[in-house]
Amino acid sequence: MPAPQRTLPARCLIPLLLLGSLLGAACSSMDAIDRRVERVIGERSGALQAPPAAMRRGETTDLPSRSLYDKHPGTRNPTAGEIAFEEADPNRPIIDRLDGYYRSQVEPVGYDDPDAEPPVGPALKPLELDLEGAFRIAQRFGREYRTAEEDYIFAVIRLLIERHRWGPRFFNDTTAFVDFTSNDGDYSSALRVINELRATQRLPYGGEFEARLVTNLSHQLMEIVGDRNERATSLILSAGIPLLRNAGLIAQEDLIQAERDTVYAARQFERFRREYLVSIAQDYFNLVAALATIANQESSLLSRERLLAQRQAEVQAGRVAAFDERNVRQNVLRTRVALLNARESYQLALDRFKIRLGLPVETDIVIQPVNLELPEPEVSVRTASALALQFRLDFQNALDTLADARRAILNAKNQLLPNLDLGLQAAFNTDEDDNSRDNLLPNFDLQDTDYTMSVTFGLPLDREIERLTLRQTTIQLQQAIRNAEQFRDSIILSARASVREIDRARFALTLQEEAIVINLLRLEQMEIQADEIDALTRLDAENELLQSQIDRDLAQRDLRVAILNYLLTTGQMRVRPDGTFQPLQGMVVRELDPTAATP
Template identity: 25%
Template sequence: MIKQLLGIRFKQVLKVVCCFCFEYTPDYPGCRIRQKTFGPFVTFLIQGAGRSCSALILIWAAVMIFTGCQTTGAYRVDVDEKALDIIAEKQEQVLGMKKKFSIDRPGDMLRRQLLEHASLPVTGPASLGTDQLSPVDHWPEPGFPEFLKTGNQGFPISDGLLEITLFQALKIGAQNNSDFQTKKEAVFQAALALYLEQDSFRNTLLGQIQSLASSDASKEPSQRGTLTSSKTEGSRQFQNGMTLTTALAIDLATLLTSGGSSSIGIAGDASLSIPLLRGSAKHIVTEPLQQAERNVVYAIMDFERFKKEFAVSVGSRYLTILKQLDAVKNTEEDYRSRIVSARRSSRLADAGRLKEIEVDQSVQNELVARQRWISAREEYKQQMDSFKILLGLPPDADISLDTDELKHLAAILAGKLSSEIAQENEEVAQERNNLPADAPVRLTEPDQGNAGPLELDARKATELALANRLDMQIALGRVFDAQRTVVVAADDLGAELTLLGSASLGERRTITTADLANARLRTDKGVFSALLTLDLPFERTAEAVTYRNSFIELEKAVRAVQDLEDNVKLFVRSRLRDLLEARETLHIQAKAVLVALKRVKSINLFMDAGRAETRDLLEAQDALLSAQLSLTSARVNYRIAELEIQRDMGVLKVTDTGMWQEYSLEKDNNAEK
């Protein structure tokens, strides 16, 4: 009864659909025949609908449910969750902690704020972000990518000018630099690749549904009918190399002629493949999965290493620009003093107290000072533009740096370096002055007595570097990967012995067999088979070449470790030398500035008394400028060397927001205790 009701209802629905599509229904009011060629086909389709409508409705309803319940956005979100779970797991394995990770960039990045606030020139919507792009035809996810507002940028822009501190620059770079984002995406893509490899060892289910309407007029009587078939396949690959595949097919065949016979077909089959020799070991079968897991680890390590390099690069460039800005300040002051000197020389010459040639010398030095001032200003602008690019900001944005960082740096170094004082100890100076001219000269080599906290023993620094450098751990991991490659290549040289088993039960149905009885799954009527295949290793030329190459790649991996180890030692020893040289230069130039200031002051007094020449003043001013520039350079170089040696030893920690946490030997020693 239910089947008849469903059949009647389905017929009515089909009549409406046919009227809409073909404007044809034999007994449906309001429809007209426009395309008579569809008439016979539609007629037999409607007549056969009542016999198979129940199965058709259930089958196609299931199709619509399963295909409609998972949107493109849901697929993306699901994959994102899987990848983030993998990253969190590997982070805990590599770093000992889980860190917040996301590749979604906020829409209110500082770069975009600067472009919009100052109305800077752009090429189009892509300059602002993907959420500003005009969607193309058939875009799968309307509204995605979306504008994500973080609300915690913390970089107020006043009157178009943005002043940033060193730590703000680190944060800005982590948010806006494109290379930083690319490294994060590399981690995410490695996790996606691992997820795909893991899927190879999960249960896989495939489904297919077909509905066929057929009319064969080549026979007498003509034969017309419908066939609805569904097939479900399941497969699973196991880590021992075995592959199991199963399938279940159900057919509903209905004749619309010859009495309207119908028959149900059902068939199931299963096949099993078991490798017994080559490719049968777990470590061979799971090698792609294991390599994908290690690639995620490598990507995380590489990202952590990049964060350290990027943070040091930002800090170094920031301090270098401040050094250049200080050079602008010093050359400006020098330029002003040269102008004053030229004016005074001119007045003294007018009074007959100075030769004209000395006036010319003053004017010439004034011009040279102006050239130095202009060059320093332009160099500062060039460095600032490059620094903005490094941070991922537009170079035409109006940004300034916090000049107090240099004062803060000087105070920090004064606290770190016990011997940085404004002038020499009076007792030492007195002893030096009391020595006779012909006294033996004893040179004092630099020592560690007044060294900073990061001027470690070379051996200690090298051991820290070899233990903490993430790129060294990656290189060592590549050696292990190369060793496994040798094992896999050796396995490919062996014989291949495979056991294949299959079982098939039941029968399929077609329109021509619709008059048979319904099929059943019976084990006593099944077809079973087993096949044992032995592939003898007579021809293994390609595999032998691969095997030999695997040893060469292993040697390369080992050499890469050795080369990196030597370079790490070189970098560490070089940074220690940079620290020592910058420290000594710092002390020397601090004294040189005092001497130069005293010299300029004394010569000015002598000039007023007519006891000094213009050339003496010009030389003193040159010496003062040089000492001032060298002092600032020494401070910056020492700080940069501190950051670089922490980076090269692998002990500098950097958060995902770009902020660094510096190494402390004292804390490290306490942790070991």
């Protein structure tokens, strides 16, 4: 008759249950990780006196689990017979439709008007967007901005991973065995559970300390003879310490580099915010200039249409030849085509601007005139170069990476040393004669303790790879030095050019404003002498006025961009936490009347 089955005593399972609960409670949630990331970002950005990047939470996308593992995802590709095509009427009002496309982008008409066209996008009214509004939207929704923000966060996460490796780390492994033994047809079975709790800690100058608590629980489930419950516990303390190779600060290389990388990432992110502002402003100024060009072309078209009507009346009166009227008509048609092309270019640029801001393409936005005017700086090319070398964050990164390259050489030299490692271990075991099994805490027998010390010396017989690595790091340092020197020269070049560009843009703007005055006076004189001026001469004057107005608008755009580029190139650009431009001390930013703001 088989022996009765027995179970493992509950008191033996209590330590395991407590241990499992402890480990479960130690698991960090995503919110805790986000708080740690925010704390590091705040420290790094605070050292730069710059606003920190924002952690965007709750953005995890849940996908259907079944579709993730589908080996044959579906494809939508209907045949030609399944796609309906509707032919357009050749006599449709194309001009009206083209005008409607453009008017919906420039006229802030509310969609609550029953006569207005229903909205295509989610908004009920077009979004009236000014320059500062574009800055705020770009920082909140812009895909480029969020990517740069995430790159910064990735650097911080890599640092937290490395810091965790240098902190105390706990591990627990539980293994269960069931043994079956046969003796002349009689079977006995035993349950054996081994639990190993480990704690490790890296040492600051190389090596690692480890503490292991090994508990061995065994219980005879079905016995042939006797009833046995056994528990043995060992506490093992050990340390491995390098004395030559891998000894010293080289042991912290990964941590040192991760800490420095977060500083580089903070500088790079702040540099990106400034570049992003200038780039968004340049796109905005291009749209404003395009609107001004369209307005000038519309005004020019009206003037040419009036001239055409005048010439038609003169032809009917027999005062001028018919070919004169046809020349004006041909010019009106060309002007209308140029206007339509300018409108289409504007709508395409506007849609691209929406995408860059992170807005749906269907969103209707109306670009407002520029209502802020930046003052022009009084600075020399020498001063601009000195400011750029002093303030540019990317140049500071380039200089600090030279220290990384020099440190890599020291680490490579360390790898040429022989191995000399010290090993220490102490093992504390429980008293085998102690029968007090009801105790949850082990009773270690200090007289049954093993101490071990070892020294391992390894001759540097094969260091060919290490010598090649040393040579490689030496060359890389020389490359880094040359790159830093070239970067320095390019910064000086850009700073000098930015100062000259401001003066050039101001001079071009002054010339074009004078050209507009000259062409207006020229047209006024032609109006007075209308009977003596032929159509071609009048059209040439109209073209000159239109071109001078377009050039004036472009020169105004170039001047604004040149001022922002100067601030960016010299490292003086500052951006508020909301993404808008922050004036410097002594910089008076004039607010323009929106109704009278120039493009």
